[in-house]
Amino acid sequence: MTYVQSPSLPIGLALLEEQLARDLEYLELPGKPWVPERSSGGQPVRDVVVIGAGMCGLAATAKLVLTGITNIVAYDAAPAGLEGPWETFARMQxxxxxxxxxxxxxxxxxxxxxxxxxxxxxxxxWDALDKIPKGQWMDYLVWYRRVLNLPIVNGVRMTAIKRSGDLIQIDIEGAETGPVLTRRLVLATGRSGLGGFAVPDFLQGIDRTYWAHSADEIDFDALRGKRVAVIGAGASSMDNAATALEAGAKSVDLLIRRKQMPRINKMTGIGSQGVVHGMHQVPDGWKWKFVDYTSATQTPPPRSSTLRVSRHANARFLLDCGIRAVRQDSDGLLIETTQGPLRYDFLVAATGFLNDFNGRPEFSAIAPFIRTWADGRYTPDMGPQRPSMADAPDLGPSFEFRERVAGTCPMLANIYCFNDAAMLTHGKVSGDIPAVSAGADRLVRGIAASLFAEDVETHFANLVAFDTPELMGDEWVDATPLLRKENA
Incomplete structure (x- = not known):
């Protein structure tokens, strides 16, 4: 008698990992290593270094390995298991x-x-599961890294990028230190992209004990009994407001500049493989139009996140409440708004991130040379010039940076922007879950092609030098002499 396991019963990770290993074997993955080894001044040279081991960094690293580009490493400043936002500033449930x-x-x-x-x-x-708990998603990414045995080193921060002949030198500190030479560099730096936090002008000069950015490490327990304000109506605004309320804040006000809450997630409505693979191919005017429209209409916070806030009686949604000025005094913060003055003990700025990479010391050697959309790709007929869009890097077809002035920083062609800042050029394939595999494929195809072209002489020499015979010479008899004798 043959027994068939019920599909409702778990098979266990060990069996899943056996199935994955078999699938990889059938597909001949990872591909055999094919990039020639290099050294410089006696120092080994990496083929690719990836900065960041969050979801995008994992996908990029895995795709490189599967493609046979194996002399690589990914560095992440966070401890293992804390890469990306999931266990840090992502405060959704x-x-x-x-x-x-x-x-x-x-x-x-x-x-x-x-x-x-x-x-x-x-x-x-699985059928009973509604949405994926964020902690469980992190557990999955930890398994993803382990089961593919990805070359990742934690506790390492990149401090500088320099040119070293035709190579890129990065300086690192932490668990590993010193200069690292690489042929290609991938910046998989997540939501912060290249510029870090976006901080409104009215918070300049305000003591940091009174406010935090939504992506900061925040001691929410310290907000117990406090009057808290949160700027914005997006997902991070709701998540931070809810976390403060659940920690025992006396009150939480959401200061929302809009007169109405955004309610429709426009991009979700048109999500398709056409958008994934076609957005980066359409004319620039259409790219700008799509991103400008979604920026103007805004993405609403998830319903569950909003209800997580509104179920608290001490939460208020203050619409049409723009901020004119913020002052600190002995009683905390006095915020002048379009609805009048408001008093708080603490403020959370859920104000997003910047594309302006000029303020990041680790990018100081390349920032002045990076071409942005403001450097000619944007034209006024596309629509209003939003600074957040105009500052976006103008990338090549494989996420590579381009020079503002040709010849001023050639190594930019070998540095790849595989993070949220690439969205205007490439669509949402390097920051969000839905299309990250397509983004990693596009990235690695470009890297593989460029490495092959750069080593084309070596590959041709290997072609010429290859001398392993398939035929040993004893498989046939040359009948030509007999034919000649017969015809004589």
Missing amino acids: TLRSPKTLHGPALGLPQLTFRAWFTAQWGTKA
Whole structure:
């Protein structure tokens, strides 16, 4: 008698990992290493260094390894298990994305979150799951890294980028120190992209004991019994407001400049493989139009996140409440708004991130030379010039930076912007879950092609030098002498 396991029963991670290993074997993955080794001055040279081991960094590193580009390393400043936002400044309870999205799985079914989840808890639990808890998503990414045995070093921060002949030198500190030479550099630096926090002018000069950015490490327990204000109506605004309320804040006000809350998630409505693969191919005017429209209409916070705030009686949504000025005094913060003066003990600025990389010391050697959309790609007929868009880097077809003035910083062609700042040029394929696999594929195809072209003489020499015969010479008899004799 043959027994068939019920699909509702978990198979266990060990069996899933066996299935994944078999799939990789069938697909001949990882590909055999093919990039010639290099050294410079006796120092080994990496083929690629990836900065960041969050979701995008993992996807990029995994795709490089699977493509046979194996002399690589990814560095992340965070301890293992704390890469990316999921266990730090992401304060939502669940992901916004549908649970069915394959995320960084790179087209491998056994590498999806769904496979990982059902292997442990079964299909009944999967069917009952609504949204993915953010902590569980981090657990999945930790497994993803382990099962693919990705070359990642934690506790390492990049402090500088320099040119070293035709190579890139990065300086690092932490668990590893000193200069590292590499042929290609991928900046998988997440939401902060290249510029860090966006801080409104009215907070300049205000003591940091009175306010924090939503991506800061915030001691919410210290807000117990405090009057708290949160700027904005986006997802991070709701998540931070809810966290403060749940920590026992006396009151939390959401200061919302708009007269109405955004209610429709426009990009979700048109999500498709056409958008994923077509957005970076359309004319620049259309790219600008899509991003400008979604910026103007704004993305609403998730319904669950909003209800998480509004269920508290001591929470207020203050619409049409723009901020004119902020002052600090002995009683905390006095905020002048379009609805009048308001008093708070602490403020959270959920004001997003910048594309202006001029303020980041680690990018100081390349920032002045990076071409942005304001450097000619944007034209007034596209629509209003939003600074957040105009400052976006004007990237090449594989996420590579481009020079503002040709010839001034050639190494930019070998540095790749695989983070949120690439959205205007490439669409949402390097920051969010839905299309990160497509983004990683686009990135690595470009890196692989450029490395091959750079080493083309070596590859041709290897072609000429290859001398392993398939035929040994004893498989046939040359009948030409007999034919000649017969014809004589």
